[in-house]
Amino acid sequence: MRRADRLFRLVELLRSRHCATGAWLAEQLQVSLRTLYRDIRDLSLSGVPIEGEAGVGYRLRYRMDVPPLMFDAEELEALLIGTRMVQAWADADLARAASGALAKIHNALPEARKREARLARIFVPPANTAPAWLGPLREAIRARHIVHLDYSDAAGARSQRSVWPLGLFFWGAAWTLIGWCQLRDDFRHFRLDRMLTLDVGDESFPDQPGRRLDDFFDQLERRESIRITRD
Numbered sequence: 001m002r003r004a005d006r007l008f009r010l011v012e013l014l015r016s017r018h019c020a021t022g023a024w025l026a027e028q029l030q031v032s033l034r035t036l037y038r039d040i041r042d043l044s045l046s047g048v049p050i051e052g053e054a055g056v057g058y059r060l061r062y063r064m065d066v067p068p069l070m071f072d073a074e075e076l077e078a079l080l081i082g083t084r085m086v087q088a089w090a091d092a093d094l095a096r097a098a099s100g101a102l103a104k105i106h107n108a109l110p111e112a113r114k115r116e117a118r119l120a121r122i123f124v125p126p127a128n129t130a131p132a133w134l135g136p137l138r139e140a141i142r143a144r145h146i147v148h149l150d151y152s153d154a155a156g157a158r159s160q161r162s163v164w165p166l167g168l169f170f171w172g173a174a175w176t177l178i179g180w181c182q183l184r185d186d187f188r189h190f191r192l193d194r195m196l197t198l199d200v201g202d203e204s205f206p207d208q209p210g211r212r213l214d215d216f217f218d219q220l221e222r223r224e225s226i227r228i229t230r231d
Contacts (some may be wrong), residue, residue, distance in 0.1 A: 003039075006031070009100055010039055011048060014060050016103035021057040028096060071109070073116055079105060080117065084124040089170065091135040131175045131192040134168070140200045141165045144207075147179075150197040151190055159183070163190070164205040166213040180211045187216045 001009075006029055013028055014020060026036040040058060044050050049061040071079065079102075086098035106117060140147050149161045163179035170176075174191050181188040209215070217228050 001030075007039055007043060010036075010043065012100065012103050012107060014050065014058060015107040017059075019057040019059045022052075025058065028099065030096070071113060076109075076113060076117055077122060080122050081124070084122065088124040088126040091131070091138075093135055094138075133192050133195050133198045134175060136198060136200050137165055137168060137177055137192070141167065144204050146182075146201045146203045146205050148199040148201060149190060149195050152194050152196055154194075158196070161188075161190070162201075163188070164211065166216065178213065178216055180205075187211075187219065 010025065010029060013025055022033055022036055026033050029036065029039075031039075040050055040052070050058055051061050052058045083098040083102045083105075087095045090098070106114065109117065137147065139145075145165075147163050147165050149163060150158065151161055152158050160183075162182040163177070164182075165177055165179045167178045168175060169178060169189075174193055177190045177192060179188065179190070180186070220226070221228055
């Protein structure tokens with residue numbers, strides 16, 4: 001994370017709470033306490049009204065406002081559900097990103113909508129553990145890097161696969177990778193909890209017609225006679 005982005009997020013975190021401890025702020029930003037103290041000092045010197053109290057934490061002396069976001073009650077609940085699902089079921093990086101997004105949304109809400117958000121009774125139980133490979137696979141999809149798997153299927157049979165990773169899907173109980181399998185020369189899906197090893201290679205795969213995620217969706221729609229929402 002760039003320092004400018006980190007400083008902006010630090011202000012957003014302070015705006016989202018009446019008071020925040022240094023330890024909590026450092027954890028959210030993934031920095032040491034020493035770095036956090038330096039960031040707070042630099043923000044204070046630049047005019048951000050931060051005050052700290054030993055044994056209590058940090059807070060803004062007065063509110064720094066931005067234009068309010070106008071959501072209706074249903075839109076607000078949809079956002080709350082989405083962010084809390086990511087916090088509960090995704091990897092640690094995505095969970096922190098969801099927390100940051102929720103803080104920004106909360107800070108920009110008008111007071112009436114903030115009260116509605118606090119009154120919303122929406123809870124998402126956490127999963128036992130986030131999939132170990134979720135973060136690396138997200139990066140591989142973004143960078144278009146081929147991944148190499150040691151995979152065990154439902155019957156326990158093991159195989160080694162080289163896959164063009166195209167998309168990740170969460171089915172409520174398990175995460176699945178959809179990709180183009182070089183061994184089968186076709187689309188395949190792989191459950192993340194059945195991946196024994198994962199290696200993200202340096203080799204990139206092309207944006208090849210017939211092997212794109214949209215091609216997989218087209219194939220699925222023809223086979224199952226269903227319509228898939230893609231945006």
